Amino acid sequence: MASALYPSFKALLLGGDIDLAADDIRAIIVDTADYTYSSGHDFLDDVAAGARVAVSPALTSKTITGGVFDADNATFTAATGDSVEAVILYKHTGSDATASLIAYIDGVSVIPNGGSITAQWNASGIFSL
Numbered sequence: 153m154a155s156a157l158y159p160s161f162k163a164l165l166l167g168g169d170i171d172l173a174a175d176d177i178r179a180i181i182v183d184t185a186d187y188t189y190s191s192g193h194d195f196l197d198d199v200a201a202g203a204r205v206a207v208s209p210a211l212t213s214k215t216i217t218g219g220v221f222d223a224d225n226a227t228f229t230a231a232t233g234d235s236v237e238a239v240i241l242y243k244h245t246g247s248d249a250t251a252s253l254i255a256y257i258d259g260v261s262v263i264p265n266g267g268s269i270t271a272q273w274n275a276s277g278i279f280s281l
Contacts (some may be wrong), residue, residue, distance in 0.1 A: 160194035
């Protein structure tokens with residue numbers, strides 16, 4: 153699966169219901185043996201708990217410039233569990249049923265060993281519109 157923006161995110165963004173600069177945006181690293189991207193997924197409760205390896209705190213130093221969303225690298229502390237092959241960005245609300253999925257980023261390959269894992273975003277930004 154190639155990286156993608158979730159269609160539900162696009163609709164929320166166009167409707168003004170997500171503010172990437174102001175909202176609490178977090179990243180979660182996932183095992184793709186336990187989660188398969190679907191364009192029909194809209195909330196974090198669509199990502200099986202068994203697929204979730206670790207969650208970052210809120211992204212910091214978020215910027216939106218020239219249609220590109222970027223932030224400081226995300227760190228996942230004390231990560232343990234299955235191998236990781238993707239990162240999912242989502243709007244944290246405190247409830248999986250209302251935490252909107254934003255982006256699915258594949259191309260990751262790491263095996264957690266209890267230490268910290270850092271998601272180093274592409275130098276040109278996390279994603280662009």
